[in-house]
Amino acid sequence: MSPVEESERPYLRVAAAIRHRITSGALRPGDRVPSTRQVVRDFGVAMATATRALAVLRDEGLVVTRPGSGTVVRAREPSRRAGRAPDRALTTERIVATGIAVADAEGLDAVSMRRLAAELGVGPMSLYRHLSGREELEHLLVRAVFRAHRLPEPGPPGWRAKLELVSRVEWAAYRRHPWLPELISLTRPLLAPEAMAHTEWTLRALDGLPLTSIEKTREALTLPAIVRGLAATAAAEMRAERETGMANDQWWVTLDDEVRALMASGRYPRLAAVAPEGVQDLDALLDHAVTRHLDGLAARLARSTPEP
Missing domain, CATH: 1.10.357.10 (Tetracycline Repressor, domain 2)
Structure with a gap:
């Protein structure tokens, strides 16, 4: 397929249009980008096309999907080559707090010693002066969360x-x-x-x-x-x-025809009545x-x- 034909694919055209809005400043870091449902409506494409277009932008690092916020323009990360924080400023508490922040935003799989070192602006080996490795880090993450969710003493009666x-x-x-x-x-x-x-x-x-x-x-x-x-x-x-x-309601939209057909079959009358x-x-x-x-x-x- 030629480059011209490739660029004419609907999902790439949609991605290019949203990309232009981001690079031009029309959409700024933290702004919500059109949802898949809005892309379907605004561009007249199928849900699968809209989903693929947003996936392209996500793979390019231009947008990120955050639970409760939808898909937003990703904040530009400051360059970490400008200089590293002195190792003496590094503490176990800072490492754990950074690990929690990364895990909250991107999931536990995103938490690695290399990633945390980059976030903290230090060399990866610096972390091993405070932690033995991933297992100890996970242990400290759990401890920090439960420490922040203490139970009252003595608690309510009964x-x-x-x-x-x-x-x-x-x-x-x-x-x-x-x-x-x-x-x-x-x-x-x-x-x-x-x-x-x-x-x-x-x-x-x-x-x-x-x-x-x-x-x-x-x-x-x-x-x-x-x-x-x-x-x-x-x-x-x-x-x-x-x-x-895709949020849960958007995912169900993609299955709407299949769900309707199954429920209309009469084989699942109780499921069909579920709110x-x-x-x-x-x-x-x-x-x-x-x-x-x-x-x-x-x-x-x-x-x-x-x-x-």
Whole structure:
């Protein structure tokens, strides 16, 4: 295919038009670029073409997709060749804070010792004076997040209010740092004192309840597992949005014809009646899951309460 024919491909024409708006200054760093749906409307192209055009700009480093903000013009990074910060200014705290910032913006895969060194303006080997490597870095990331999400002492009165609170605090941590579920394991947990404090706090909330020791242990593991499971779903959605440039509702638009055909077949009458908001609102799903779980625990406790 000749260069002229290549440039006439619809997705390249769309990418060129948006690129011109960025390079000319019409769209400035941080400004939102047209969404795939808007590109479809403004340029009269298919959704797949719009998606591919934005992918070209993303691959060129001109735009970046940020959860909750859509696709925006990427900020121009200052040149790091102008001089490096003296190693004595480097601290473990700065390295960890930078790692969290990169992970929040681009995901855990973007965090590497080389990337952090570039962000901090130091040589990569300088980091190894403070950290042994990636494993220790991940450990410190988890500790820093849980340190920022401490539980109050003594907490609200009543076991149920306490368990609701710990669930909300952990959910807030996961939502603020979508990469966190990747580093949390029930079977092979990191020995992070700040995270262990959450488990200790939860077990203390169960003190005095008519439950066996094994029931209390399972309760202290099951409730955070529910929260982490939903958080992992949210994290996967953010990762998909970052990689494809499409928000969840935009992705469903691309499948609209196929979904309509399946639902019209009559084979899935109950699925066809499902309200979309019941699936997509993860905060509401968390409320539902935690409430129903604690309802079950309350019923278990009621069976153990002596009759007046």
